[in-house]
Amino acid sequence: MYTESIEDYLKAIYEIQKENGKVSTNSLSEMLSVAPASATSMIKKLSEKKLVTHKRYQGVKLTKAGLKISLEIIRHHRLIELYLAEALGVPWDQVHEEAEKWEHVLSEDLEDRMDAALGYPTRDPHGSPIPSRDGTILELDSIPLADLRAGQSAVVDEVSDHDPDLLRYVGKMGLYPKTKFKVLSIEPFNGPIKIKVEKSEHILGPGAAQYVFVTDIKGSKREASQ
Amino acid sequence: MYTESIEDYLKAIYEIQKENGKVSTNSLSEMLSVAPASATSMIKKLSEKKLVTHKRYQGVKLTKAGLKISLEIIRHHRLIELYLAEALGVPWDQVHEEAEKWEHVLSEDLEDRMDAALGYPTRDPHGSPIPSRDGTILELDSIPLADLRAGQSAVVDEVSDHDPDLLRYVGKMGLYPKTKFKVLSIEPFNGPIKIKVEKSEHILGPGAAQYVFVTDIKGSKREASQ
C-alpha cells in the first residue's frame, strides 16, 4: 500500500496529464497546494518507486504501474461521489470534498458493494467517467461550452468538480450532465453566453463556460473557438 | 481538528477506562499496537493539550474535552458500522475494520445524513450504544454470558467487536444483539457452556462467553460468577 500523499500525487499527475498534456513540477505543486520543492522531492520518491518517469527539469509521466494506481484512486473517488449523491442525497458540490478523504481508506470489498448497489455505473455526478476495476477508462472528447457558437444545441457531458462554487453556479441553471441546452448568443472576446435550458434562459460567464464540457447535438467533435 | 493518531489514543483511553477502570501506559500501548515509549510520548502530548490528566507512573484519565472528542469518534465509528451493515450488507465481522479508518474523515454533514437515513439509531450492529451528537452515551450494565448459571434465560446485549473471528463464531450460533437464549448447562472451572438459541443447541467456549454481554430475563442485574 502507498501513503495518502503518494496517492494524491499520482492522481494529480493523471489529471494534469489529461488537461495540459505536460506535467511540470510547478503545476503539481499548485494543484496540491505544496511548495515546488516539496513536489520535487516527492517526484524523486515516485521515480525511485517506478511509479513515474522523470527527466530533470522536464516533466513527469506516469508509468504503467503509476497509472494503474492513479486510476484505482480515481475509481474510488468517483464511485464514492456517486454513492453519496445517490444514496445519501449529498449535493453535487459537496461530494468531491468528502470523497477526497474517503477514497484513501476505502476497502476493495466496500468498493465492490457500492459499485453493485449503484448498478455498475460509468459516470460520477459531474459526468466524469468511472474507471473500471481493471483500469480502463472512457476518454471523453467533449468541448468546453465556451467553444460553442450561437444557435448550436448541445448536451452537458461533464462539469469540472474542483470548485464547489462553480458547481452551485451551473447547478442553479440546471446544467447537469445529460442536460440538453441551446446557445442563444455568445459575445466575442470571451463575453457572456446566453443559453436556454428547458424553458428558461440564463447568462453564463466565460470563466464558468470554460469548465462545462459538452457535446454538440449534431455529433461534430470540435469547433474552432474563434 | 486533531490528528488521526490523537483520535485513536483518545478512543482507546475511553475503551480501556470503561473495561478496566484504570488506563495504564502499557494497556494503551497494547491496544494500539505501539511500543510503550510511544504511548508515553503521546500521553505527554495529550496532557499538554489538556485532553487527559496524567500523573507520572500512574494512569491517565480523559478530561471533559478529551471525553467529548473520544465520544465523537466513537459515534462516528458506530454509526458507520451500522450504516455499512444496513445499507450495504457488510457482515458484522467486517464493519469494525472499515469504520476504523473511515471514522477519522467523516464530515459532520455526512454523519447527520447517515444518522437520519438510519432513523436515529441507538445501537450499532454489535449492540454497543451510539453516543448522541451532544456526547451522552447509554451505559449498559449487562454481564458476561460466562457469568450466567444453568437454567437462566437471557438476551444478548452486546458482543465485543475487536475480534472478527469471535463475531463469526458467535454469529454462527445466532447470538446477535436482542437474541433470546437459555443456558442449558455450564461446566465448572471455566468449562464449556451449552445454550439453546431458538430451536437449536450450541456449545460455547468460555473464551467466547466472556465477550458476549447479556441481561438475564428476570431483570436481575449481576450474578456472582462462582
Added chain:
DNA sequence: TATTATTTTTAGACATAGCTAAATTCTATT
C-alpha cells in the same frame, strides 16, 4: 526490608512529508 521483576519514562534515532532560502538549469528576449 531488601532485592527482583515489572512498568514507565527518558534519550536519542528514523521515516515521512512538509517548509524556506539558495543554487542551478532552462527559456525567452534583447
Added chain:
DNA sequence: AATAGAATTTAGCTATGTCTAAAAATAATA
C-alpha cells in the same frame, strides 16, 4: 550570443509519530 526571468532542484530545517535501548520508579516477593 548574452542575459534576465522563470522553473526546478538542492540543502538544510521542522513537526509528527514511531522505534530501541537504557534509566528510573513502582510493585511484588523472598
